[in-house]
Amino acid sequence: MNQIFKAQVFRAEWRKLRRPTLFIGTMLASAGLTGLVTSLLFLLIDSPQGNSDRGNMISRDILQLPSGLTIGFSNAAGLLGIVALCVFAAQTAQEYTYGTLRNLLVRQPRRLQLLLGKYLSMASFAVVMVILAATVSMSLAFGLSGKAKVATDAWVTSDALHELAKTFGNVLLSVIAFGTVGMILGLLLRSPISAISLGVIWLLIVENILIAVKASLGKWMPGNLMSTIATGGTSNVSYTHAISFTAMYLVVGTVIVTTLFKRRDVSN
């Protein structure tokens, strides 16, 4: 294992990830987005326009279930995923634009070790981000439950704890999948702006247009599948389908970019 994973690559990457503008900025963005989604869920509970994404209505009865505590958190997973995609893409592609990749490879010439260490450190960054988002979302849910007249008795049961663990795991998987897409795009395009633009435009615009035109395409669109993982499956896309096809997309993408990364000349 030590041949494949070097802790020093992981620690070196964290030295970059923990710089205040990146760390605090990303955490604030994650907390803010999750807080916004959760707040709207409770504050707009009686709104005829709906209180969830795309005008969906999540009723008081659903929110009072053991899973109600984490609905806001899981609804924000897509946005957390976009944040992760941006961070992973930027952290990867900037090594090309700054020219720092050559320094890294001189100090760590085993390219796959470098890539793996970098990936694991960013994945751990995503874990911190998701923990913070979950904490903010659940705190707001408890805080706003009174105003929204949502009973919280079921939120403090063992069932709720089980739901929390399940949702946390699903959201984390989803966010790391989004991040992996970001890293793949970063390695392919070697430019943070191009990688982030392409990723965000595809996930937020292109996929939505395609699914609006033909709803069945939702079963094959990577962004939709990754968001489905966070919610544990939908009526249109099962959890197993979402996990299987997301894994397939990511494996294919990862094989392509690791092969390129291992063989490509570093000439910038």
Next chain:
Amino acid sequence: MSNLAVAVQDLSKKYGDTFAVSHANFEVPMGTVCGFVGPNGSGKTTTIRMLLGLISPTGGTGEILGHSIKHPERYLASVGAMIEGPAFYPALTGRENLNVLATLGGYGTDHVQSLLERVGLGDRGNSKYKTYSLGMKQRLGIAAALLPNPKLLILDEPTNGLDPEGIQEVRDLLKSLAQEGTTVFVSSHLLSELELISQHLVMLRKGKVLFAGKIEDLFLAQQPFILVKTPNEIDLVKIQEIATSAGHKSTIRSGVAHIEGPAEWAAELNKSAFAAGITLSQLSPMLPSLEETFFEMTGDSE
């Protein structure tokens, strides 16, 4: 263990139909300072990238510290390098940038401050890299190259952007590293910069090695000459006749006669000129610079 720090045989890199480096052969003995010189675009950086495992050669072989360049992981822990100028994270401080590389290489961060001081950045280590001048960035690049306490130091144009004082400091640093036993392989497009510190030279032009060996061998190839000026330019023609009759080639350029010949012959020329009634306003025995000798050898006057 070989006593060569670098040895390459027929090393080549081809992009499409063009050779960036063509069948390069050279050696760098351990413990020496070796200058790697050639005009911009001659293939220096491409060669260095091949030596560091950043790009794959199209052909040929090479060894660094006794290990094949096909396995850079076997020797890079003992090699420090700065390639094609410094490259760091702008939002991190100089110290943090070095810490990233020290952690990555597994060297620890204890000696980062002493390295910053060694390159003259002791008091600017906590400033962000993006606030550094070009010279400071270059110094940070050299500090990063010194992180592994290298047996072999490879520096690509390390004095770019430095002021004369900074250039002198880099020269002194390289000399002191060589005295400590570090082999230094340093590239520049300015031969005059390298002749002061190098014992060996590798000269590259259009991807081909034109000279590789001891710098004394290049000095031996230097042809001395004598510069002569007269108050009356017509007398220069007579001077040329005197030189030719004594078997020395000469040319007249910009009102000055350039006569090929050793310094000792200047006295003879002075005597002959006096005898012919010619007054000399200048009589200067000269040696061409290594750069001029290089161009003479390569037949390139560019």
